[in-house]
Amino acid sequence: MVSLQVLSVGLMLTTISLLYWKRIVTAIRILALQSFFLGFIAIWMAARTGTSDLYVIAALTILVKGLGIPWVLNYTLKKIDIHRETEKLIGRELSLLAGGALLVVAYVTTSKLKISGMDVPHGVLAISIAMLLIGLLMMMTHKKAIMQGIGLVVMENGLFLAALLLTYGMPFLVDIGVFLDIFVAVILISMLTYRMDRVFQSTNTDHLRRLRG
Amino acid sequence: MNLVDLWVPSVVLLPIVVGLTCVFLPWRRALEVVHLVGVTMTCVLLLWLVSHVVQAGAMTTDHLFFHVDALSAVLLLILALVGWTAGLHSIGYIRREWSEKALNMRQIRAYYALYHGFFATMIFVVVVNNLGLLWVGMEATTVVSAFLVAIYHKAEAIEATWKYLLLCSAGIALALLGVILLYASSIVRLGVRSQGLDWTVLSNPNLHLQPQLVLLSFAFILVGFGTKVGLAPMHFWLPDAHSQAPSPISALLSGALLNCAMFALIRFAVVAEDTLSGHWVQHLLIGFGLLSVFVAFPFLLVQRDFKRMLAFSTVEHMGIIAVAMGIGGPLGYSAALFQMFNHSMGKSMLFLGAGNVVQQYRTKQMGRMVGVLRRMPFTGVVLLIGLLTVTGVPPFSVFTSEFTIFVAGFQNRDILPTIVLMALIALVFAAMLYHLLRMVFGEHERVKSPELPLSRWSTWPLLLPMVLVVTMGVYAPQSFSELIQHASDILARIPS
Numbered sequence: 001m002v003s004l005q006v007l008s009v010g011l012m013l014t015t016i017s018l019l020y021w022k023r024i025v026t027a028i029r030i031l032a033l034q035s036f037f038l039g040f041i042a043i044w045m046a047a048r049t050g051t052s053d054l055y056v057i058a059a060l061t062i063l064v065k066g067l068g069i070p071w072v073l074n075y076t077l078k079k080i081d082i083h084r085e086t087e088k089l090i091g092r093e094l095s096l097l098a099g100g101a102l103l104v105v106a107y108v109t110t111s112k113l114k115i116s117g118m119d120v121p122h123g124v125l126a127i128s129i130a131m132l133l134i135g136l137l138m139m140m141t142h143k144k145a146i147m148q149g150i151g152l153v154v155m156e157n158g159l160f161l162a163a164l165l166l167t168y169g170m171p172f173l174v175d176i177g178v179f180l181d182i183f184v185a186v187i188l189i190s191m192l193t194y195r196m197d198r199v200f201q202s203t204n205t206d207h208l209r210r211l212r213g
Numbered sequence: 214m215n216l217v218d219l220w221v222p223s224v225v226l227l228p229i230v231v232g233l234t235c236v237f238l239p240w241r242r243a244l245e246v247v248h249l250v251g252v253t254m255t256c257v258l259l260l261w262l263v264s265h266v267v268q269a270g271a272m273t274t275d276h277l278f279f280h281v282d283a284l285s286a287v288l289l290l291i292l293a294l295v296g297w298t299a300g301l302h303s304i305g306y307i308r309r310e311w312s313e314k315a316l317n318m319r320q321i322r323a324y325y326a327l328y329h330g331f332f333a334t335m336i337f338v339v340v341v342n343n344l345g346l347l348w349v350g351m352e353a354t355t356v357v358s359a360f361l362v363a364i365y366h367k368a369e370a371i372e373a374t375w376k377y378l379l380l381c382s383a384g385i386a387l388a389l390l391g392v393i394l395l396y397a398s399s400i401v402r403l404g405v406r407s408q409g410l411d412w413t414v415l416s417n418p419n420l421h422l423q424p425q426l427v428l429l430s431f432a433f434i435l436v437g438f439g440t441k442v443g444l445a446p447m448h449f450w451l452p453d454a455h456s457q458a459p460s461p462i463s464a465l466l467s468g469a470l471l472n473c474a475m476f477a478l479i480r481f482a483v484v485a486e487d488t489l490s491g492h493w494v495q496h497l498l499i500g501f502g503l504l505s506v507f508v509a510f511p512f513l514l515v516q517r518d519f520k521r522m523l524a525f526s527t528v529e530h531m532g533i534i535a536v537a538m539g540i541g542g543p544l545g546y547s548a549a550l551f552q553m554f555n556h557s558m559g560k561s562m563l564f565l566g567a568g569n570v571v572q573q574y575r576t577k578q579m580g581r582m583v584g585v586l587r588r589m590p591f592t593g594v595v596l597l598i599g600l601l602t603v604t605g606v607p608p609f610s611v612f613t614s615e616f617t618i619f620v621a622g623f624q625n626r627d628i629l630p631t632i633v634l635m636a637l638i639a640l641v642f643a644a645m646l647y648h649l650l651r652m653v654f655g656e657h658e659r660v661k662s663p664e665l666p667l668s669r670w671s672t673w674p675l676l677l678p679m680v681l682v683v684t685m686g687v688y689a690p691q692s693f694s695e696l697i698q699h700a701s702d703i704l705a706r707i708p709s
Contacts, residue, residue: 114425132390139383148379155386162390166397170345171407177349178389184356185382192363192375199368208372211453 001121004044008124010037011161012103015131015154018138019095022085024146028073031150035065038157045164053172061160064179069153069186073146076190080197087143087204095141099134106130120165128165131158145196145203149189156182217272221279224258225337227251232329235322241311245304248325252300255332259293262286267696273342273413280342280413283699287550288339288476290696294681295468295561296332298674299461302565303328305670306461309572312665320364324459327364331357331465338473345410347477348385348392351441354470355381362458373450373457380450381441388437394430395484398422415484418706422488431485434478435497441474444501444535445508448528452512455524456577460568463520467527468561472553475531479538483704498539499630505532506637514644518577520567522648523560526603529641530556536634537618538704542625546701548617554697555610555682559602562678566595569671579648583655591672593653595679600649602682604642610685 014034021027039062046054088095106129110122131154138151156178163170170178193203200207231251238244263286266272271282281289307324310316316324334357338350355378363374392410399409402422408414440447455463486494509529516522534556537549569592574582586593602609615638622631702708 113429132386136383139379145375152379152382152386155383159386159389159393163393163396166393167400168405170393170396171343171410174343174345174349174410177346177353181349181352181356185352185378188356188359188378192371192378195363195366195371196375199366199371205375207368208375210369211372211376211456 004041004120004124007037007041007044008127008161010034011041011131011157012127015134016096016099016103018150018154019099019134020092022092024077024086024144025074027086027147027150028070028077031073031153032066032070034154034157035069036062038160039066041161042164042169045168049168051168054169057169057172057175060176060179064183065153065157068183072186072190073149076193077146079194080203086147089141089143095137098137098141102133102137103130106133125162125165128158128161131155131161133158143204143206145189145193145205148205149186149193152189153182153186218274220258220262221272221274221281221340224255224262225333225340227258228255228329228333228336231255232326232333235326235329238322239318241318241321244322244325248300248328249304251329252297252332255329255336256293256297256300259289259296259336263290263293263696264692267692267699270699277342277408277411277413279340280411281340282703283696284476284479284550284703285339286696287554287700288472289336291472291554291557292332292335292339292469294677295465295557298561298677299464299468299565300328301674302464302568302671303459303461305668305672306459306568306572308668308670309665310459315365324361324364327357327361328462331361331462335469335473339476342411342413343408344412344415344480345392345396347480348389351388351438351474351477352382352385354473355385355441358458358462358466358470361462362454364459364462365457367457370457373453377450377454380447384437384440384447386437387433391430391433391437391481394426394433395422395481398426398430412480416487416703418487420487422484424488424490427485427488428493431481431489431494431497434481434485435501438474438478438481439501442471442478442535443474443505443528443531445505445528445532448505448508451528452521452524455527455564456518456520460520460564460571463523463568464561464564467524467564468557471527471531472557475534475538475553479704482538483706487706495539495541498535499627500539502532502535502537502539503630503633503637505529505535506634506641507532510637510640510644513641514647516648517579519570519579519582519652520564520577522579522645523563523567526641526645527556527560529637530560530603533615533618533634533638536630537621540618540622540625540627540631541705542621543701543705543707544617544624545621546704547697548614548621550697550700552611552614552618555614555685556603558678558681558685559599559609559611562595562675562682563599563603565671565675566592566599569667570596572671573667579652582652586653587656589667591675592667595675597649597653598679598682600645600653604645605638606642608683608686610682613686 014030039058042058107126110126135151135155139148197203266286273280334353359378443451482494506529509525512525602611605611605615
């Protein structure tokens with residue numbers, strides 16, 4: 001149980017620190033680290049419940065989310081090769097503050113939820129909901145296309161953690177399908193980022209303002 | 214091993230095989246032939262499956278992987294008709310784009326390959342039994358169709374695709390949380406089993422799930438799949454994606470994809486309704502539905518872009534269907550499904566007709582599309598009948614289904630929502646009629662350059678939906694009414 005708590009604190013710290021770093025390369029590395037933590041939690045869960053499926057899922061988490069997705073994102077970044085800093089609607093301090101507020105919201109809402117049959121601490125569930133919310137916050141406040149994509153992956157990571165805690169992972173095929181979907185979505189995000197850079201000479205989504213009403 | 218175990222998977226696999234074949238074909242003619250044969254075979258298989266369900270009832274494959282009941286059959290029928298019409302129209306549309314150098318060979322190959330991939334994901338959503346895999350299929354439709362929306366490398370297309378992908382992925386991530394909560398609730402009752410998310414298990418009305426969890430789960434599902442259906446206020450991606458996609462794809466998005474999302478929403482709604490006391494599900498559906506119709510009206514009125522106007526009309530119709538699903542009861546559900554069918558036929562024919570007009574006039578602005586009836590008589594008639602249909606003018610089929618929705622509303626004593634709905638539909642009718650009269654009639658400007666005639670591929674396929682909307686308003690075949698009846702029995706929990 002202690003290892004679970006240590007790993008989930010790791011998840012929380014990586015998520016919050018994503019709001020802090022200014023360089024996109026660093027953000028991608030943090031995302032990879034977060035996915036590794038998530039993979040270890042899946043291994044811990046597999047050992048505890050004795051489900052062999054979960055080992056496969058854990059391996060896939062590390063392979064797809066820890067190595068594959070960061071590689072795709074880094075590759076895109078290298079191809080466009082300019083403006084490697086993030087840009088946001090709100091400043092660094094304000095977004096950290098908002099992240100903290102979302103964490104509180106997550107704790108309050110999950111503590112009211114009564115789920116019979118769940119035997120892991122509520123705090124960990126709160127962290128999964130907080131990851132979901134902070135991912136959403138990143139998608140809304142970041143202006144750089146790649147960072148919005150990273151927000152989407154953070155959301156997915158939060159959902160994956162929630163599924164592990166509440167249901168010991170989804171049915172096997174469902175989990176595989178979810179991995180496939182998120183991987184293709186990231187490839188598409190990278191492709192669009194590249195095209196955006198070609199057409200607008202920038203990956204700032206402020207340029208996407210033509211379609212109105 | 215019987216026939217069904219091969220049949221249902223083959224309906225999903227065939228378009229995938231055809232799509233993969235398209236990737237490797239270097240010649241445009243060969244692509245067209247493979248596409249034509251593939252799309253026709255898929256649709257014949259689908260219709261065969263539908264007729265089998267009409268005669269023999271629901272069927273389930275080995276290991277309960279696929280489950281095709283009357284509700285899926287209604288959706289499969291819509292998919293087959295829209296998919297085939299848009300598929301044939303694609304040939305004419307793409308030839309024209311090719312001759313005007315708007316698309317190159319690589320893009321054309323990607324178009325045909327993804328068309329079948331998109332078709333396969335939609336069929337998968339409708340026939341799969343596990344509600345978790347249904348979620349996977351739904352997200353797959355987003356990813357595949359986003360590639361199709363982005364097929365033109367223009368600034369507007371990139372913007373539309375970006376909004377579509379991010380909004381729908383974020384929305385559908387929330388729906389995944391709903392699925393997880395539902396699964397958690399089912400585990401408490403049934404223990405950890407891989408069937409815990411199967412529709413065949415969860416649709417049992419005597420399964421007592423935890424109401425608190427199910428309510429929370431349904432709230433996330435409604436927001437998540439509601440984004441994909443295009444319910445207000447989550448509809449912002451819809452007009453952009455519909456207006457920027459190639460016209461046959463707009464027809465597929467509006468006529469097929471949104472119905473699949475509505476189908477997913479309704480599957481979960483039935484499970485939630487069994488568990489929750491009170492009328493939570495009904496009130497939520499009616500509320501979101503009315504809001505969608507209400508939001509669509511002002512945008513319809515001020516719209517200048519023809520395809521955007523059609524997209525807002527789609528938002529309106531999805532709202533009407535949601536209200537009808539919320540009213541419920543045997544009559545409400547069957548009216549909702551009939552409305553779904555009619556809207557798909559009417560709207561797909563409008564988007565395809567719009568594609569012809571846009572290619573001929575080289576603009577999407579309605580202000581410059583005057584006198585369509587004189588310049589392109591066939592397409593003009595299609596637009597005229599299509600617009601009269603979707604605004605609910607008798608004797609066309611949408612009138613019949615909307616009228617039934619009102620009757621169901623009064624019968625179920627949802628008096629106020631029904632009156633509001635009637636008023637809003639009347640307003641939308643006025644707004645669309647205003648655009649229609651200017652566009653279809655009126656003198657067209659003299660054409661400066663000699664223009665290419667439209668290919669027959671772009672016109673003749675539109676006859677199919679046109680005949681259906683005209684005849685279905687006055688006469689529906691016996692087997693079709695039976696199918697709708699069986700499907701609404703599933704939703705109204707009447708054991709057959």
